[in-house]
Amino acid sequence: MDKEKVSNAEVSALGITDIDLLVAFSRVANGLLKHQVMDKQEILANLEALIDDPEPYVQKRFGKFKNLADRIIALRKEGKFIKPPRPVNELKEEIADFPVYGIENIEEGALAQMKTAVKLPVSLAGALMPDAHQGYGLPIGGVLATTSNTIIPYAVGVDIACRMCMSIFELPADAVDTKADLLKSLLLEHTTFGMGAESCKFDDTSLFDRKEWKATGVIRSLRDKAYKQLGTSGTGNHFVEWGELLVEADVLDGIPKGSYLALLSHSGSRGFGAGIANYYSGIAMKKTKLPPEAKHLAWLDLKSEEGQEYWIAMNLAGDYASANHHEIHNKISRALKVEPLIRIENHHNFAWKEQLSDGTEVMVHRKGATPAGKGVLGVIPGSMSTPGFVVRGKGNPDSINSASHGAGRLMSRNAAFRTLKREMITTELMDKKITLLGSDIDEAPMVYKDIHTVMAAQTGLVEVLAKFTPRIVRMADPKERPED
Known part of the structure; x- marks a missing residue:
């Protein structure tokens, strides 16, 4: 196991400034890390989610984060530690045009999902293939080009x-x-x-x-x-x-x-692929807040x-x-x-660094x-x-x-x-x-x-x-x- 630690600065970056709470969070985080219960990214993702909404963690009677969640709830009842909600990445109001091949044989659910996908703030182009049908996030048969530094785990697929x-x-x-x-x-x-x-x-x-x-x-x-x-x-x-x-x-x-x-x-x-997909999809959805209809299209920043x-x-x-x-x-x-x-x-569930016809560098997700x-x-x-x-x-x-x-x-x-x-x-x-x-x-x-x-x-x-x-x-x- 790598000798790494969750630093006080990383815990503070989650919005924790109270010294006693900072110590408690650091102790739990580094205990989990030391005993190889979770890796660092998963620990930080859970701590951030806990701060946003501690209730699910309280419901797990013997959960690893229950005591921290109880403290957050208690502080909020006292009017303390009222963390402002994370800003939602709003979708574009206008739906960009995208080609649909064989539209007469494509279900409405797949079309609706593709329309949502092209409205992501990071989306640059999209297309729907003639075998398309509804899936999770991006429809099966959906192709989505996003900014070159973004990747969407659910647009790659499980x-x-x-x-x-x-x-x-x-x-x-x-x-x-x-x-x-x-x-x-x-x-x-x-x-x-x-x-x-x-x-x-x-x-x-x-x-x-x-x-x-x-x-x-x-x-x-x-x-x-x-x-x-x-x-x-x-x-x-x-x-x-x-x-x-x-x-x-x-x-x-x-x-x-x-x-x-x-x-x-x-x-x-x-x-192996399913484990990777589920783990990083969870992190993406915790870090990239999106409206409910687009939550499975949460992205990770490649930087x-x-x-x-x-x-x-x-x-x-x-x-x-x-x-x-x-x-x-x-x-x-x-x-x-x-x-x-x-x-x-050939692959058909993957993401590639490519260029659009005008030379724009993009990340092309092909899900099916x-x-x-x-x-x-x-x-x-x-x-x-x-x-x-x-x-x-x-x-x-x-x-x-x-x-x-x-x-x-x-x-x-x-x-x-x-x-x-x-x-x-x-x-x-x-x-x-x-x-x-x-x-x-x-x-x-x-x-x-x-x-x-x-x-x-x-x-x-x-x-x-x-x-x-x-x-x-x-x-x-x-x-x-x-x-x-």
Whole structure:
């Protein structure tokens, strides 16, 4: 543990000037720090929140801050320590124009969330992709450019660096039929799904040699979990699947026109990313006061200590998510005894330092949106029974160099369970010759928008290079709670 302390100056900066109260706050803070109960940033964030509103801390009978909260309440009853409320960062009155692709198929909730996002005082541009649907803070399918020194944890998302990865093999596409048993067994043997799923053996753990794993207390506390979950896939809409890839022209380097066997995976940074997201989202919402409708869009200043910590952690989560996919693909290709011709991959829950078309430096948040800069390759999946596409970005400045990350949900998980019948799903999968391992009604093909409609709405954003048709699909067991 680093030998750091919470100084009297840092406690005073919270608005505490009474010497006895200052001593009490310092004693509690440094006691928690000494015994490694919390790290410094979390302690200061809790102290600031306690001063703003001590009631939640009083309700925790054996809470770490209860005695301090009792003292604050007692002082206020005496008319002392009346701390003025933190100023609210007001939203802009005017809603900036932003493009909406496929607006006829986008729900009102997603539009409303995007309108709120572009009214943030730090927002400079926005765009809504054709697969958009309502989420927390920024809608899924939302793209938001903010000032270059600000980053919004909830606009990145809880599953930091959720991404696609495709390996294309020099094997005929009909292997999904002629070698179906082998391909199915490879998925069962070399993929692991589940909320707390862990790997038994690893292909490459060199990522964990990097110094960033020691950069902050939060990262250090999550390292062991990240190590154990390397090469696992989580739950919800995460999958690993075999399919047929049709390349209709010589448009991919090293891949002649033809049909190929391909492996496609979708997952993110697992418990590590979720831990980072939840921790820094909490800090952001305590430090950046916003109106209720925008509270999940609270940002961190990259010049601050916590902003720098989140930036380091988010980028590490991105590399970890990529390593997760490589672990899966490497294990399967080795067992198949065939190296892929090419591997195509992309994040779709992340934040990048980029420039707008006028040269303005910005932070681009893509929450469920695919980077589509000029010449950039990516994968946009459909559903388990509809095609996905390998695409190349056109670099459209209106969309902030972005495209959809999939088909997008048409109905909620609860609605799926209420309205869909298993017989209907079984018939659809049989008609499309899909072998399904795991999953449940809430991931049925019918819960997603028509991928062809989605792709038609973004012809100005991406060029389609190849079509991927799923055939053998593995997802989490039905009992697992969704975490996507």
